[in-house]
Amino acid sequence: MSQFTDICRINVKGGDGGxxxxxxxxxAFVPKxxxxxxxxxxxGDVVIQADAQLSSLIDYRFKHHFRAEAGTHGKGSRKDGADGKDLILKVPMGTVIRELDPTTMEPAYDLADLTHDGERVVVAPGGTGGLGNPHFVTSTRRAPAFAQKGEPAIEHWIELEMKLMADAALVGFPSVGKSSLIARMSAARPKIADYPFTTLVPNLGMVRAGEYSYVVADVPGLIEGAAEGKGLGHQFLRHVERTALILHVVDITGSYEGRDPLEDYRIINDELCRYASDLADRPQIVVANKCDASGVADRVQALKMAALEDGHEFFAVSALTGAGLQTLMLACGERVSELRRAIAEEQAAAPAFDEEKWERARKARDKRFRVLQEEPGAWRVTGTNLERMVVQTDWENEEAIIYLQHRMARMGVDDALIKAGCKNGDEVRILGYAFDFEGIDDDEDYEDDVEFIEFDVDDEELATEDSQPEVGEEDTDVLA
Structure with a gap:
């Protein structure tokens, strides 16, 4: 039997730039x-792509580190280095990808939600290749004796969470007969036993009834407090979120514990609502199971009245004898068909999937830089694009350092430091480098007692050397 994995964490890193x-x-005969x-x-980039042929994240259970290919170095005679190949990691449809905080390893924000076959997102972009020295020619710098280093790619951890893409989900307390029902309704063969939590992973079954065919998920049993995570509630409830129809199964006998079926019905609905408020409005069919038992007629009638009052359809069945199952399956098929049409119309009216949406969001985050006072007289400047410029600089080459200082000035780093309260002679730190700040004229005012300040930078104009003013002697004092 194949293993089922619905959540895992992996470390990804794009290829370094050449x-x-x-x-x-x-x-000969060409002196200049x-x-x-x-x-x-x-x-190369690390790309995650949804694949309709996959049903679990088992490929990432034992292997956790993934690296894309690095770019090669440039050569003389204007020979550019080769780009590294992208690494494509395939995941099931319905996978949510989240960035993890490097300190706490808790989810920080969503990177993407892949719900359609072929959708993809770049989770670890490759490093930019360094520019050769012809890019730095200007009217005053005819023979630049420096080039850029390749950008090291960023390494980070992400979380993959798969939420089942089923049409309907069987939910209810443990041991109410959900696994027996899916085994009767489909070709699925889950483990069935007379003790709670026999089912610990979701099972999927394809149901065919009349002209209808649809996928049903058998979700492991829920208990009171599941919305707060009790009894692995969060791990189970996530699989209900994407289903169009809820099949709420109630053991009409009260199980071996002698529970009240009506109370069970209320508890499960309350847990669904508390976990995600929209689940309270999700179409639901209430299924009273084990109706072949004797002396349950009054309970069946009470549960039916409660379900109808809540606006839900009701069916009394027996997974043991098969009584009432065909009617239930046909009703589910009809309801799923209606919901599919409604969803299709909604999707048709919605904007098309924007494959570049997540990439644009990442680039917007990269443009920001932050100024933080670490201690009196010492300031730390952080920011993805800014740090990228620093690591691509050849610090053994004075021309390269002057060029970096010029670009930082154009990005507004000097102005940001002054606004935050940095004074001449203060130490400015970027990654592992430190500078003495000399960016304030004697007659300028500046602010004190500012802990940190964050800026958005529109650096598109910095993309090419042609759009930048020439670098002269006056540019060398940006950060001395």
């Missing part, structure tokens, strides 16, 4: 050939 080349054309270094190749 370094740009610093080279000059050397050829000029710079001809090639660009480094971009690192």
């Amino acid at each position: 370094a740009g080349c610093m080279s000059f054309r050397r050829e 050939g000029g710079p001809d270094g090639g660009d480094g190749g971009h690192g």
Whole structure:
């Protein structure tokens, strides 16, 4: 029997970018050939893609680290390095992808929700290849003796959570006969026994009744307090969220504990509502199971009245004898068909899936940088794009450092530091590097007692060297 895995955590890292080349054309009878270094190749992306053929996350249960291919370095004669190949990780439809906080390892925010076959999202972009020295030619810098290093790709942890994509879900207390029902209704063969929590993982079954066919999920038993996670409630309830129809199964005999079926019905509905308020409005069919037992007529009638009062259809069945099951299956098929049409109309009216939505959100986050005072006279500047520029700089090359200072000034880093309260002579830290700040004129005012400040940067204009003003001697004092 294949294993079922519905949540896991993996570590992903795109490929590192290749370094740009610093080279000059050397050829007979061409004394001033000029710079001809090639660009480094971009690192490959780690991409997660939904696949309708998969039913669990078992591929990620034992392997947790995934790396894309790195780009190669540029060479002379304007030969660019090759881009690294993307690494595509396939997951079942209905998988939610979340970024994990590196400190607490708790989910920080959603990266994507893949609900259709073929949908994909980049979860670990590859590093940008460094530019070769021809990119840094200006009217005053005719022979740049530097190139950019390749950008190291970011490594981080993400969480994959699969929520079943079934048409209907069987829910109820443990041992009410859900597994017996799905075994009767479909070809599914779950484990069946007379003790609670026999079912610990969801089972899927394809039901065919008349002209209808649909998928039913057997969700492990819920108990009171499931909405707060009691009895693994959260792990089980997540699989109800995506189903269009709830089949609420009630043991009309009260099970071996002698529970009140009507009370069971109220408790489960309350737990569904508390877990996700929209589940209270989800179409529901109430199924009274074990109606072949003697002396249950009054209980059946009481439960039926309660279900009808709540606006739910009601069926009395027996998973043991099969009584009433065909009628239930046909009614479910008809209801699922109606819900599918409604969902299809809703999806047709909704905007088409935007595969670049999550990528745009990531780029917007990358543009921000933050200024934080770590201690008196010492400031830390953080930000993805800013740090990318720093790691791509050759710190053994004075020209490269001057170019970095110029770009940081254009991004507004100096202005941000001044606004936060940084003074001349204060230490500014970026990654593992530190500078003395010398960006304030003597007659400028600045603010004190600011703990941190965050900025959005529109750095599209920094994408090409042509759009930047030339670097002269006056640019060297941005951060000395």
